[in-house]
Amino acid sequence: MSKSIIPALFFLLGASSAMAQADRWQQRVKYDMDIRMDVKNHQFTGKQQLEYTNNSPDTLSRVFYHLQWNAFQPNSMMDVRSRELGKIIIGKDSKGVDRHDWDSRVTDRISKLQPNEIGYQKVRSLTMDGRQQQFRTEETILVVDLDKPILPKTTVTFNMEFDAQVPVQIRRSGRNNKEGVDYSMSQWYPKMAEYDYEGWHPTPYIAREFYGVWGDFDVKITIDKNYVLAATGYLQNPQQIGYGYETKSSKVTRPAGNTLTWHFNAPNVHDFVWAADPDYKHITQPVDGFTAHFFYIENDTTKNTWPQLAKMIPVAYEYIKKHYGAYPYKQYSFIQGGDGGMEYPMATLIMGNGKMDGLYGVAIHEWMHSWYQGMLGTNESLYPWMDEGFTTFAEDNTIGNTVDSLAGKWPHAPSYRNYFALVRSGFEEPISTHADHFNTNYAYSISSYSKGAIFLEQLGYVIGAANRDAGLLRYYQEWRFKHPNANDFIRVMEKQSGIQLDWYLEYMRNTTKHIDYALDSINEVNGKTVVTLRRVGEFPMPIDLQVELKDGRKELHYIPLTIMFGNKPAENADEKRIVHDGWRWTHPTYTLTIDTPISQLKSIDIDPSMRMADVNRNNNKAVDE
Ligand SMILES: [Zn+2]
Structure with missing residues (x-):
């Protein structure tokens, strides 16, 4: 009887700990937007309805929106920040010329924008539940002092009218970029700032990070009918606009007139990007559980590289899914945007005219952001390393294992x-x-x-x-x-x-404390080898010490830190491992005994895997020549 009860109890305990879920509350948004784009003067008017749900325990007396295009104006915070960084010399390039710290794509270009080249977002009116609200613009942030607070666990509806001018592309968003893409439309709409357990995050835009509220987007974009659009979300009316149905023209009913309205729907995303060009070529590639879309301007290079990229994505995904989890949406779009690469939910804007390895590298990097920026969505301003660093790690592993x-x-x-x-x-x-x-x-x-x-x-x-x-x-x-x-x-x-x-x-x-471990001394005592290790840097770490014998055998001597209160499991089943007592971090040296005379040893090596970021590896290894 006890035999049947005990496994059941274990099962229950195991199940409850596996089910333990993080219970942090989330704000929620639901955007409905209707945009009318004028491609002659690069301006548009927009109507935005935003259902905002306050799931926090707090009463909100004001809200903030991002107006990021206002950064693309002379003397903006982004402009001055870039020019100030330009004064800092961070080194020399290979020709001995000073390297300035500013982004070479930005430099002082914002300061030179003419009135018809700047970006702006102007909010014309804003109501909450039908009542006009007081608001003011602090460059890239709209501050709204609410006439009535938003109570916990309630939903309000904002209605906004705004207009905007698309900036000449400086970074990420903008028009008429170097690769000839007409419109890269990111950060293009007034976007509610995130409110979380740390409060509001109304971060002025100076070129860097994004943090948003998850929700559902329904976006209608009316534009000159010669344009092809790519966007976050699923196209709702492909037959109506004749898009993607070119070879099945019998099903197409093109509306009369000079414009078309593209209707997209994106569930559970924290941002929405789109891009438009009359010359976009569009191809698709089925992947395990979703479809990858590719939008690029065809030329002698891209006509080969982009279809090849499409073929590489299912192979990459096999690795990605196994190591980082499944991609949860039914669609992802790789869009030529002409300025480096930038991640958005369900889509990326990437430069498209480069060589295959560079194109594949940037495509995988930006796509991996779907995990660390799109789904995990750490506050990039506070934890940029958890977004860019984890993405880089996953990118490098994916590329290293698929090329x-x-x-x-x-x-x-x-x-x-x-x-x-x-x-x-x-x-x-x-x-x-x-x-x-x-x-x-x-x-x-x-x-x-x-x-x-x-x-x-x-x-x-x-x-x-x-x-x-x-x-x-x-x-x-x-x-x-x-x-x-x-x-x-x-x-x-x-x-x-x-x-x-x-x-x-x-x-x-x-901290910026560094890791540096050294072999301090190696002596023979009573036919055994006594090794003293020294922690030279301030950053304590456990030690893998590999000993190679002259007969070719290798053994790993493992020294955990006592503050780990545990040992890492052996990583290589084929190698003998000897686990030693823990190293107390306060102690600068540690002595261990190897059960072999020095004469039989070929080498002793601290961290042969090189994964420890030891800033000085010259003191890590001793070899009997
Ligand atoms: Zn990145």
């Missing part, structure tokens, strides 16, 4: 190289710095992309790659659509591994 010529190469070597260069430069700042407030673009980008990727690769060193990989899937399962923060992430990894990781998060996130 034959990269087989067997460690995909994260560039991230470590970039990070070590930043350390040497003296520009390093903690990755906890707000994304907008780093002193340099250089420190922001290497901290976010490279150190963020190292955070995960090195975590594999600390808890074992298998635990890290299982933890990433668990993170996706438990936290998607909930805006996790850094602590939420590390708790998942603690639960997955049974190892305490508070120290790891603290050192990686809040």
Whole structure:
């Protein structure tokens, strides 16, 4: 009897802990927008109805919208920020010329925009539940002082009329870009700022991060009928506009007149992007469970590269789904946008005229943002490394495992190289710095992309790659659509591994302390080898010490930190592993005994996997020549 009860109890306990869900509340939006685009003067008028649900326990007396196109005006915060960063010299290029810290795509271009080239979003009227509201524009933020507060657990309806001018493309959004795409329409509508357990996030736009409220978008765009549109969401009226049905023209009923209205619907996304060009070629590729769409302007290069990209996506997805979780929507669009690459829900805008490897790289990077920006949606301003860094990690793994010529190469070597260069430069700042407030673009980008990727690769060193990989899937399962923060992430990894990781998060996130371990001394005592290791840097880490014997055998001596309160499992079943007592982080040295005389040893090596971001590897290895 007890035999039958005990397994049942275990099952129940196991089930309840597996079911434990993060219970953070979320605000909710439902946008209905109707846009009329004038392609002669690059302006549009818009009507926006927004159902806003306050799921927070708080009473809201005001709300904030983003008006990001107002950044594209001379003397804006984005303009001045760029020109100030341009004064900082971060090094020299290969020809010995000074490298300025500003984004080479932005530089002082905003300061030179003419009135018909700037971007703007002007709110004409705004009501809440039919009552006119007081609002004012603080450059890229609309501040609305509500006549009545929004109570907890209630929904209100805002109705807005606005008009906008599309800026000449400086970054991401804009018109007439270098690759000849007419309209890259991101950050194009007044967008409610996010309110979460940390309060409002009305972050002025100075070129960087985005943070939004999940909800449903219904968008109608009326535009010159020669244009082809690509967008977040599902096209609702392909037959009416004759789009995608060119070869089945009998089903097409084109309306009369000079314009067409494109109707899109996007469920459960936190932003909406679209792009338009009369010359877009559109191809599709079925992938496991969804369809990938590709929009590009055909030329001698793209007519080969883009169809090839389409064929590579199902192969990449096989790897991605297994390691990072399933893509949850029925459609994803790769859209030529002509300015680097930028991620949006269900779509990306990427430059399209480059070589195949670059196109594949940027496509996979931006698509992986569907996981870390689109679904997990960490506050990118506060945790840019959890977005860009985790995306870079997943991108590098995916590309490294799907491109034959990269087989067997460690995909994260560039991230470590970039990070070590930043350390040497003296520009390093903690990755906890707000994304907008780093002193340099250089420190922001290497901290976010490279150190963020190292955070995960090195975590594999600390808890074992298998635990890290299982933890990433668990993170996706438990936290998607909930805006996790850094602590939420590390708790998942603690639960997955049974190892305490508070120290790891603290050192990686809040400090610029560096890792440096050294072989201090190697002596023979009574026929055994006594090795003393030294922690030279301030950042404590567990140690994998590989010993190679002259007869070819290798053994791994593993020294956890006592503050881990656990050991990582052996990562290589073929290699003998000896687990030693923990290293107390307060102690600068640690001595261990290897049960072999020195004469039989070929080499001793701290962290042969190189996953530990040890800033000085010259003191890691001893070899008997
Ligand atoms: Zn990115």
